[in-house]
Amino acid sequence: EPEVTQTPSHQVTQMGQEVILRCVPISNHLYFYWYRQILGQKVEFLVSFYNNEISEKSEIFDDQFSVERPDGSNFTLKIRSTKLEDSAMYFCASDRGQKGNQPQHFGDGTRLSIL
Amino acid sequence: SQQGEEDPQALSIQEGENATMNCSYKTSINNLQWYRQNSGRGLVHLILIRSNEREKHSGRLRVTLDTSKKSSSLLITASRAADTASYFCATAPTYGSSNTGKLIFGQGTTLQVKP
Numbered sequence: 001e002p003e004v005t006q007t008p009s010h011q012v013t014q015m016g017q018e019v020i021l022r023c024v025p026i027s028n029h030l031y032f033y034w035y036r037q038i039l040g041q042k043v044e045f046l047v048s049f050y051n052n053e054i055s056e057k058s059e060i061f062d063d064q065f066s067v068e069r070p071d072g073s074n075f076t077l078k079i080r081s082t083k084l085e086d087s088a089m090y091f092c093a094s095d096r097g098q099k100g101n102q103p104q105h106f107g108d109g110t111r112l113s114i115l
Numbered sequence: 116s117q118q119g120e121e122d123p124q125a126l127s128i129q130e131g132e133n134a135t136m137n138c139s140y141k142t143s144i145n146n147l148q149w150y151r152q153n154s155g156r157g158l159v160h161l162i163l164i165r166s167n168e169r170e171k172h173s174g175r176l177r178v179t180l181d182t183s184k185k186s187s188s189l190l191i192t193a194s195r196a197a198d199t200a201s202y203f204c205a206t207a208p209t210y211g212s213s214n215t216g217k218l219i220f221g222q223g224t225t226l227q228v229k230p
Binding site: 050 | 216221222
């Protein structure tokens with residue numbers, strides 16, 4: 001069964017550095033998402049992306065965050081200048097669209113540790 | 116309480132028993148989904164129930180939805196040790212006629228099934 005894959009599985013970065021998290025969504029999916037989960041807390045929505053543009057973003061997704069689909073397969077999340085509070089698990093997800101009435105398929109996540 | 120609150124927060128049962136988890140939410144929704152998360156892994160989609168459905172089954176899983184009470188329940192019958200995981204409900208809110216697929220997750224229920 002096709003899967004969403006995320007790399008790297010663990011990223012350690014110094015505060016203030018830029019980081020790029022990578023995702024390969026399922027190939028025939030149309031909607032793409034990033035979520036994050038701070039240790040011990042709930043999964044939080046960051047951004048949804050469709051037709052090469054952001055369709056919705058949360059308050060967390062400020063100017064330090066950006067997303068890109070640089071080619072037909074990758075979907076990336078960039079944090080420009082990381083802060084300690086950005087330490088979390090970041091999950092990528094995708095679905096086939098149809099106005100949200102589709103299950104989202106999640107990757108195994110990237111654990112981001114900011115030192 | 117916030118959107119997508121589950122109870123109980125933790126549940127410990129013996130193998131073979133049934134496990135019931137509840138979820139409450141606050142806004143109008145397009146659908147409600149249940150996910151499982153094994154420790155350190157991504158979220159695995161279990162079942163999606165649309166706002167016009169009241170009950171749905173999938174194998175040993177039974178989900179109910181009561182939109183008048185804004186609540187849902189997940190029943191796992193004949194539990195197995197392998198069902199040990201965290202279970203999250205996630206709601207897809209509606210914004211008039213638009214829907215970006217965003218999911219709002221609850222805090223989750225940690226289920227331990229003892230062999």
